[in-house]
Amino acid sequence: MENQKRGKQSFVLTKPPVITAWASVAGKKESEGPLSNTFDIKQNDSYFGQKTWEQAERKMQQLALGKLSEKSGVRSNEFGMVFSGDLLNQCIGSSFTLRNTGIPHVGLYGACSTMAESLMMASIAVGGGFSDKVVAMTSSHFASSERQYRFPLGYGGQRTPTAQWTVTGSGAALVCSSGYGPKITACTIGSVVDLGIKDANNMGPAMAPAALSTIRAHFNDLGLSPDDYDLIVTGDLGQLGKEALLALSQREGLGLGGKLTDCGTLVFDLMKQDVHSGGSGCGCSAITLCGYLLDKLRKGKLKKVLFCGTGALLSPVSTQQGLPIPGVCHAVSITGG
Amino acid sequence: MENQKRGKQSFVLTKPPVITAWASVAGKKESEGPLSNTFDIKQNDSYFGQKTWEQAERKMQQLALGKLSEKSGVRSNEFGMVFSGDLLNQCIGSSFTLRNTGIPHVGLYGACSTMAESLMMASIAVGGGFSDKVVAMTSSHFASSERQYRFPLGYGGQRTPTAQWTVTGSGAALVCSSGYGPKITACTIGSVVDLGIKDANNMGPAMAPAALSTIRAHFNDLGLSPDDYDLIVTGDLGQLGKEALLALSQREGLGLGGKLTDCGTLVFDLMKQDVHSGGSGCGCSAITLCGYLLDKLRKGKLKKVLFCGTGALLSPVSTQQGLPIPGVCHAVSITGG
Numbered sequence: 001m002e003n004q005k006r007g008k009q010s011f012v013l014t015k016p017p018v019i020t021a022w023a024s025v026a027g028k029k030e031s032e033g034p035l036s037n038t039f040d041i042k043q044n045d046s047y048f049g050q051k052t053w054e055q056a057e058r059k060m061q062q063l064a065l066g067k068l069s070e071k072s073g074v075r076s077n078e079f080g081m082v083f084s085g086d087l088l089n090q091c092i093g094s095s096f097t098l099r100n101t102g103i104p105h106v107g108l109y110g111a112c113s114t115m116a117e118s119l120m121m122a123s124i125a126v127g128g129g130f131s132d133k134v135v136a137m138t139s140s141h142f143a144s145s146e147r148q149y150r151f152p153l154g155y156g157g158q159r160t161p162t163a164q165w166t167v168t169g170s171g172a173a174l175v176c177s178s179g180y181g182p183k184i185t186a187c188t189i190g191s192v193v194d195l196g197i198k199d200a201n202n203m204g205p206a207m208a209p210a211a212l213s214t215i216r217a218h219f220n221d222l223g224l225s226p227d228d229y230d231l232i233v234t235g236d237l238g239q240l241g242k243e244a245l246l247a248l249s250q251r252e253g254l255g256l257g258g259k260l261t262d263c264g265t266l267v268f269d270l271m272k273q274d275v276h277s278g279g280s281g282c283g284c285s286a287i288t289l290c291g292y293l294l295d296k297l298r299k300g301k302l303k304k305v306l307f308c309g310t311g312a313l314l315s316p317v318s319t320q321q322g323l324p325i326p327g328v329c330h331a332v333s334i335t336g337g
Numbered sequence: 338m339e340n341q342k343r344g345k346q347s348f349v350l351t352k353p354p355v356i357t358a359w360a361s362v363a364g365k366k367e368s369e370g371p372l373s374n375t376f377d378i379k380q381n382d383s384y385f386g387q388k389t390w391e392q393a394e395r396k397m398q399q400l401a402l403g404k405l406s407e408k409s410g411v412r413s414n415e416f417g418m419v420f421s422g423d424l425l426n427q428c429i430g431s432s433f434t435l436r437n438t439g440i441p442h443v444g445l446y447g448a449c450s451t452m453a454e455s456l457m458m459a460s461i462a463v464g465g466g467f468s469d470k471v472v473a474m475t476s477s478h479f480a481s482s483e484r485q486y487r488f489p490l491g492y493g494g495q496r497t498p499t500a501q502w503t504v505t506g507s508g509a510a511l512v513c514s515s516g517y518g519p520k521i522t523a524c525t526i527g528s529v530v531d532l533g534i535k536d537a538n539n540m541g542p543a544m545a546p547a548a549l550s551t552i553r554a555h556f557n558d559l560g561l562s563p564d565d566y567d568l569i570v571t572g573d574l575g576q577l578g579k580e581a582l583l584a585l586s587q588r589e590g591l592g593l594g595g596k597l598t599d600c601g602t603l604v605f606d607l608m609k610q611d612v613h614s615g616g617s618g619c620g621c622s623a624i625t626l627c628g629y630l631l632d633k634l635r636k637g638k639l640k641k642v643l644f645c646g647t648g649a650l651l652s653p654v655s656t657q658q659g660l661p662i663p664g665v666c667h668a669v670s671i672t673g674g
Contacts, residue, residue: 003466005417009441011467052658080342081526089426090652091446092660095529099650099663104346104526106454107650107665109428109444117443121458128465129340130348131526148654189418189441189468192432313436313444315427321389323429326436328444 004127007221009189009214016183017126019119019334020176021072022290025060027142027168029275030287033268038291039169040067046143046168053144054088060170060283061086061097061139064290068135068172079103079174080131083118085110086139086282087166089148093139104131112207112236113190114138115171115286116309116330122175123184123332132177139170140281149200149316162202164238164264164280165273171286173294182297186333188218192313194326200319204241204264204277207310210327211237212248215256215308218331226259233293234308234329235263235285238278239270241310263288285309297336307332341464344558346525346551353520354463356456356671357513358409359627362400364479364505367616367624370605375628376506377404383480383505390481391425397507397620398423398434398476401627405472405509416440416511417468420455422447423476423619424503426485430476441468449544449573450527451475452508452623453646453667459512460521460669469514476507477618486537486653499539501575501601501617502610508623510631519634523670525555529650531663537656541578541601541614544647547664548574549585552593552645555668563596569643570630571666572600572622575615576607578647600625622646634673644669 004011024039031042041063048056048063061084069076085108086093098105110117118136125131143153145166151157175184193213197206211234219225226232237245242262249256263285264278289307296302309332314325341348361376368379378400385393385400398421406413422445423430435442447454455473462468480490482503488494512521530550534543548571556562563569574582579599586593600622601615626644633639646669651662 005466005468008439009418054654054658081346085444085446087427088652089654090424090448090650092650092652092655095650095663095665096655096660099529099531102345102528104528105665106458106526106667107446109422109446111427121443124461124465124467128461128467129342130461130465131342189443191439191441192436194436313427313429313432315425315429317391317426318429318433321391323433326432328432328442330443 009217010186010221012186013123013127013184016185017123017175018179018181018183019173020179020181021068022173022294023064023067023071024287024291025063025170026287030167030169033273035267035292038295053141057093057139057141057144058096061093061137064170064172068174072174074133077102078133079135080133082135082137083108083121084137085114087145111311111313112280112282113309113311113328113330114282115289116307116332119173119332120187120330123187126175126177134175135172136175137172138282138286140166140283142166142168145281159276160201162240162277164277165275166281167267167279167284169283169287171290173290182294183335183337184332185335186222188214188331190214190328190330192326192328194324196324198324200314203312204238205244206325207237207312207327208241208244208248210329211245211308211310214329214331226256229259229304229306230302231261232256232259232306233261234310235288236280237262237310238264240277297334300336303336305334307334346554347523347558349523350460350464350521353522354460354512354514355516355518355520356510356631357516357518358405359510359631360401360404360408361624361628362397362507363624367504367506370610372604372629375632390478394430394476394478394481395433398430398474401474401507401509405511409511411470414439415470416472417470419472419474420445420458421474422451424482448648448650449617449619450646450648450665450667451619452626453644453669456510456669457524457667460524463512463514471512472509473512474509475619475623477503477620479503479505482618496613497538499577499614501614502612503618504604504616504621506620506624508627510627519631520672520674521669522672523559525551525668527551527665527667529663529665531661533661535661537651540649541575542581543662544574544649544664545578545581545585547666548582548645548647551666551668563593566596566641566643567639568598569593569596570598571645571647572625573617574599574647575601577614634671637673640673642671644671
């Protein structure tokens with residue numbers, strides 16, 4: 001087998017897998033934001049017709065998978081496998097979506113980095129010839145996340161100015177060995193970075209060092225620079241995390257300035273939508289990628305994008321035990337076509 | 338890239354990755370069981386010197402990773418990547434183990450199937466040439482699991498006769514593109530199966546249908562039968578789940594009888610150790626594989642083993658919302674050498 005490993009953390013795809021289709025499902029607030037016209041399915045009911053928000057999250061993934069099947073023309077029993085995960089305890093959004101579908105499933109946990117993580121794993125599975133027509137998918141839900149990580153919504157807790165707003169949405173992408181669409185040409189696997197930040201209401205800066213670590217490794221391992229990309233998209237650092245990443249990268253002489261944007265700042269209008277530091281949650285980078293970004297890549301409006309999923313690897317238990325918030329970031333290099 | 342996909346759920350490794358080293362860490366009760374002399378590190382203190390059981394679980398993974406490095410002669414900064422996950426909310430056992438190590442990390446969630454899931458993903462990463470010296474690792478802890486999934490131990494709840502005992506332990510295996518040791522020759526990716534069982538104290542029978550589904554797919558996809566294996570090892574159905582799997586397989590005319598065993602029944606003495614239906618938890622199949630089974634494979638006492646990690650994909654939230662317990666099973670075919 002040909003060696004596709006590059007440097008310490010990266011690999012190239014000598015036969016680049018193709019993202020032939022993508023689908024997104026968005027909640028009410030997201031559908032009122034700047035990316036509204038890029039979503040496939042919009043829903044005003046936060047329950048998505050279900051009894052609980054957790055089941056709404058499962059429903060969103062089902063809708064995304066169904067829409068992906070419809071848009072790609074690949075029936076769900078033809079999907080080779082699904083890589084997915086979510087923020088709910090024990091990833092029940094993902095496992096309940098796939099139960100009794102017969103589709104082979106590998107569950108992931110990468111917090112809000114899951115869209116990039118699942119895309120990276122799909123590219124390994126397809127690029128190595130182990131599977132084909134592989135789905136990368138994730139979701140998050142504002143209400144289920146708030147009650148799991150912070151407070152029940154009914155408690156009416158005040159959000160700090162540094163807080164981000166968990167996106168209610170799900171995104172799915174289909175990765176194939178052939179076909180027409182943007183191609184995955186290289187990936188960089190993140191390592192877990194922790195600089196000791198403990199404020200669970202300020203996760204952007206907690207994740208920024210991981211983003212810098214992975215972006216730096218990507219350039220080093222592959223001999224690239226920001227000039228090789230039209231856009232370097234983190235997701236989801238939010239406004240404060242993006243500023244932290246810019247400050248950290250400048251200190252190292254890595255000029256990301258003109259190229260960097262963040263899904264958390266793209267998905268909402270930060271001034272008008274009262275989301276404080278921006279969007280977050282697995283769904284944030286998922287619906288930004290599986291619509292806005294991939295649409296632009298397919299149309300040639302973007303030629304090369306480094307999609308950097310960032311995740312804060314905390315839990316309420318680790319926070320209560322006084323531990324800091326480790327971050328991780330996985331980067332996927334996508335070329336338009 | 339050569340097509341290694343076989344059938345609907347399986348793939349072969351045309352250049353089989355080698356498990357060159359493995360390491361296990363076990364708690365007190367496990368160290369009093371029948372596999373005691375196969376564990377590398379045994380510890381009587383359920384806190385492993387830490388302040389909390391969750392941090393004890395992180396400590397176990399650190400010990401397993403350190404011992405793996407020692408046994409393999411591969412320094413930790415030479416590990417290509419680590420696939421790992423655990424049962425703790427948001428997989429904090431795994432992410433806190435890897436923070437600031439610089440080792441690329443992909444987080445998995447497969448409940449108690451994680452040892453097989455991580456081994457399968459490691460075989461894809463190495464077999465496809467995307468990485469090398471890849472670690473597959475997981476852990477579980479009796480006390481952290483009980484308080485997360487059921488009741489705080491201090492509550493003194495009675496365990497039902499069908500309950501299993503979560504293993505306190507961690508196992509890690511090193512998967513390489515070359516070297517000496519048992520080889521991974523094929524894998525079958527599980528799909529999520531749910532027959533509607535809702536009793537969170539009887540998870541073996543909830544997982545048995547998933548085990549049957551994957552074992553059957555393995556034989557169908559690869560044109561094999563139970564006769565091709567010395568041993569088919571599920572982990573962790575426990576005694577009741579094993580009986581359920583035997584009954585289900587007999588009904589389909591699939592004779593597993595002489596070949597089937599289960600890590601949950603191997604790791605404890607069910608009569609003497611008051612563990613009811615047997616061991617469970619990610620650590621159960623991890624310490625049974627990363628010691629007893631791989632030792633026998635290396636020594637040639639077992640020639641070919643189908644290692645089938647089984648996971649119950651429930652959470653306290655899904656149980657409280659009246660939902661059933663979906664199961665998943667991933668199978669890894671390992672040849673001695």
